[in-house]
Amino acid sequence: MAHELATTNDRTAMMYAGKVPWHGLGTRLDEPATAREAIEAAGLDYLAELKAIKTTDDVPVPSRKAVVRSDSGDVLGVVGNSYVPVQNYQAFGFLDAVVADGSLRYHTAGALGKGERVWMLAKLPDDIRVKGSDDITEKYLLLSNSHDGSSSLRVHFTPIRVVCSNTLAIAARNGRGQGVSIIHKGDLATKVRQAQEVLGLATRFYDNVQEQIDRLARHYPSPRQLEEYFRQVYPDSPEGPSTRAKNIREEFLRLFEQGIGHDMPEIRHTTWTALNAVTEYVDHYRSTRGQTPQNRASNRLESAWFGSGARIKERAWELALKMAV
Known part of the structure; x- marks a missing residue:
């Protein structure tokens, strides 16, 4: 099912840095310093809380829980008892270390539906110049997470052709499976290591993409x-x-x-x-x-x-x- 951009207090749940995005909506930040700043500007500063479920006859449903948005009370999904929500600040904050050293720049963030799917687009340095021409493709990471149990936290490698804003969809694992999954642990050293590993994967991925695009252009x-x-x-x-x-x-x-x-x-x-x-x-x-x-x-x-x-x-x-x- 398609989802519209989420809104919070009549405000579209989105932020952007730099040029106005495709729909002209959202809160503009010149250079968000941290994921938390981007999250707050995009209206993503809410928690996904687990709540017990009861039937209309007030009978508890022991095997399921509702995922409820903390600020609005909206139900984002129904999940099993083993489900552990990954909060927005956790999902996106692990990249802060590499943003701080200039390896990455937050570009756009937003939510869909009532906030059950959230995403953040981050730009990598350097670009792909096709056959040495003015046809430039920029390198991005797209982080996405869901609060309804439909998907895990994922990092997609997402090249975007500048002249037309087309997004390529390129499989990252042997031709199948868009992106990589991230395992969350609480300590800072682990988060920094995960972020550096993702950047290493992205560098190797985009080196290969440059060769493949030039092959297509020849x-x-x-x-x-x-x-x-x-x-x-x-x-x-x-x-x-x-x-x-x-x-x-x-x-x-x-x-x-x-x-x-x-x-x-x-x-x-x-x-x-x-x-x-x-x-x-x-x-x-x-x-x-x-x-x-x-x-x-x-x-x-x-x-x-x-x-x-x-x-x-x-x-x-x-x-x-x-x-x-």
């Missing part, structure tokens, strides 16, 4: 290859040809020719451009439900980062690498 697919690539990224239904799938593939082809930044000579008509036609469609054009433009933008973000949109982009990445071999 490959020029034939019209037949391109048609088959888009067909595999978004195939027809098992029942037969689909008008909707056909229209989406035609939109891929339009964006391949006319997408943002696709006229750069170094990348025009390459497999890298074909991949970005898919990511641009998912991030900016894919139809999304919602009563307001903000609702639709929020739901599109969740899909592009965590849901079906992310899976489409991951498939597009894997198929593009296969085509460029």
Whole structure:
């Protein structure tokens, strides 16, 4: 189910540093010094508390507990007795040590739904410059956590192409499994070590991504290859040809020719451009439900980062690498 950006006291639960983000909402911080400062600005300074559950007849439910938001009393989820919530300040605070030494910079933070899913985007230094051109992809870590038992605390490696704000979805473990899980322990030395390990993984990951992106940008697919690539990224239904799938593939082809930044000579008509036609469609054009433009933008973000949109982009990445071999 899609979730809208959470709000607290009529304020959107989000902060950002630098440029105004995709929807123009949230509290701006020039340079948040700590995760706690970012969390407070984003309205994420609440606790996820466990509460006993009773039936409408006042009968206790011994095997389940409700996760309740401390400031609003909203129920964020129902979990088993063994569930231990990871608080927002714990989820994001372990990176403070490497933020302090300049290895990382908090960029954006927010929540979805009633606050059951929280996330923080942090920027790594240096960028990926495709074939030495002006096509730049920035390196980010996306930390996400849930308070409804649906997912653990995860760190996703999330490259973002600057010219169009497209987010790539690249599997970090042998082609499967977005990101890595973080084990929480209370002592500072462990948190610093975990943060340094994540940065080490990110450095190796992005070194490999630079090589792979350049490979895509050196490959020029034939019209037949391109048609088959888009067909595999978004195939027809098992029942037969689909008008909707056909229209989406035609939109891929339009964006391949006319997408943002696709006229750069170094990348025009390459497999890298074909991949970005898919990511641009998912991030900016894919139809999304919602009563307001903000609702639709929020739901599109969740899909592009965590849901079906992310899976489409991951498939597009894997198929593009296969085509460029």
